[in-house]
Amino acid sequence: MRCSQIRKMISPYVDDDLTPDELNVFTSHVHECQACKEELEETQTVHRLFASAVGFEAPPGFATRVMAHLERTEETGLSRLRCLFTGRPFFLRTAEIAFALVIVLIGMISGNLLVADRTSVRQPTVQTSFSLDLFQATPTDSVAGIYMRLAENGGEE
Amino acid sequence: MKLPDDTDLVTRFKDGDLSAFEQVVLKYQDRIYTLCRYMLYNAEDAPDAAQDVFLKAYGGLKAYRPDASLYTWLYRITVNTCLDYGKKSRPEHCADTSAFDNLASSQPSPERLYQSKETGRLIEGCLRKLPGKLRAAIVLKEIEGLSYEEIAHALGTSVGTVKSRISRAREEMRRRLQKDA
Numbered sequence: 001m002r003c004s005q006i007r008k009m010i011s012p013y014v015d016d017d018l019t020p021d022e023l024n025v026f027t028s029h030v031h032e033c034q035a036c037k038e039e040l041e042e043t044q045t046v047h048r049l050f051a052s053a054v055g056f057e058a059p060p061g062f063a064t065r066v067m068a069h070l071e072r073t074e075e076t077g078l079s080r081l082r083c084l085f086t087g088r089p090f091f092l093r094t095a096e097i098a099f100a101l102v103i104v105l106i107g108m109i110s111g112n113l114l115v116a117d118r119t120s121v122r123q124p125t126v127q128t129s130f131s132l133d134l135f136q137a138t139p140t141d142s143v144a145g146i147y148m149r150l151a152e153n154g155g156e157e
Numbered sequence: 158m159k160l161p162d163d164t165d166l167v168t169r170f171k172d173g174d175l176s177a178f179e180q181v182v183l184k185y186q187d188r189i190y191t192l193c194r195y196m197l198y199n200a201e202d203a204p205d206a207a208q209d210v211f212l213k214a215y216g217g218l219k220a221y222r223p224d225a226s227l228y229t230w231l232y233r234i235t236v237n238t239c240l241d242y243g244k245k246s247r248p249e250h251c252a253d254t255s256a257f258d259n260l261a262s263s264q265p266s267p268e269r270l271y272q273s274k275e276t277g278r279l280i281e282g283c284l285r286k287l288p289g290k291l292r293a294a295i296v297l298k299e300i301e302g303l304s305y306e307e308i309a310h311a312l313g314t315s316v317g318t319v320k321s322r323i324s325r326a327r328e329e330m331r332r333r334l335q336k337d338a
Contacts, residue, residue, distance in 0.1 A: 011324035042331045050299035054277045058186035
């Protein structure tokens with residue numbers, strides 16, 4: 001096997017990732033080839049360098065800072081929500097509420113009309129809907145009623 | 158003291174227990190911070206980057222599904238966050254090169270460099286000169302000790318690509334150490 005192919009096997013060799021067959025080919029080549037052997041030793045040195053590398057500790061109070069940041073962020077989110085209702089001028093909020101009420105009212109009226117259209121079997125006449133059958137042009141106790149009675153009886157009362 | 162189980166922590170968090178998330182931070186803060194230190198060009202960005210990682214994790218943890226381990230998921234966020242930081246800043250050339258030069262004059266061979274107290278700085282210096290994706294692969298393998306499969310999951314790529322990147326990263330570092338020594 002050529003050196004270029006063997007050198008591609010150096011990293012898997014360091015990680016114990018060669019198959020038994022590959023391992024045989026690799027070790028026998030490295031045993032005979034000085035250049036490949038040196039490259040292997042240098043790669044192993046890099047590997048050992050990493051093994052002796054230090055791990056770092058997070059700065060003191062790191063977790064506390066992260067949690068405080070999160071709480072601030074959550075609080076900011078809630079404040080923004082509150083601002084939607086409280087952070088604008090009075091006239092604007094009043095106008096918004098009035099507009100919302102008008103929309104609700106229109107919805108209720110149109111809803112009632114639609115329901116009435118669908119549910120009523122008999123369409124009420126204009127007279128019954130406004131109780132015109134009870135309407136009296138001159139009620140008995142009114143001035144006009146008394147006048148009308150006097151006129152009919154020829155002024156006897 | 159026994160560390161709390163990840164599955165329990167995630168379940169508690171999803172049920173609205175904020176203290177469970179604090180325990181996640183306490184459990185993984187050192188590993189995430191270490192990864193940030195080795196991934197970033199500027200070491201002073203590491204605390205902010207690590208904090209960003211946990212803020213992103215907080216936002217995404219409700220949707221997290223345990224098809225991979227929690228730390229692999231956190232590593233994925235960390236790598237992406239650090240790569241984003243890398244786009245904002247350029248590699249340093251001076252600070253760690255001086256450490257290289259001092260070591261090179263007194264300890265000529267890589268074998269002896271390995272024994273030096275400056276190993277950590279040396280590795281940081283070398284890593285910062287690697288492209289981000291190679292750096293992520295080699296750090297997860299060599300420093301965090303992840304398997305190829307875990308690295309593939311953390312980087313969102315295939316195992317074959319991971320092996321290739323690790324091999325290239327080692328080759329690059331070997332050349333740099335040889336050159337500087």
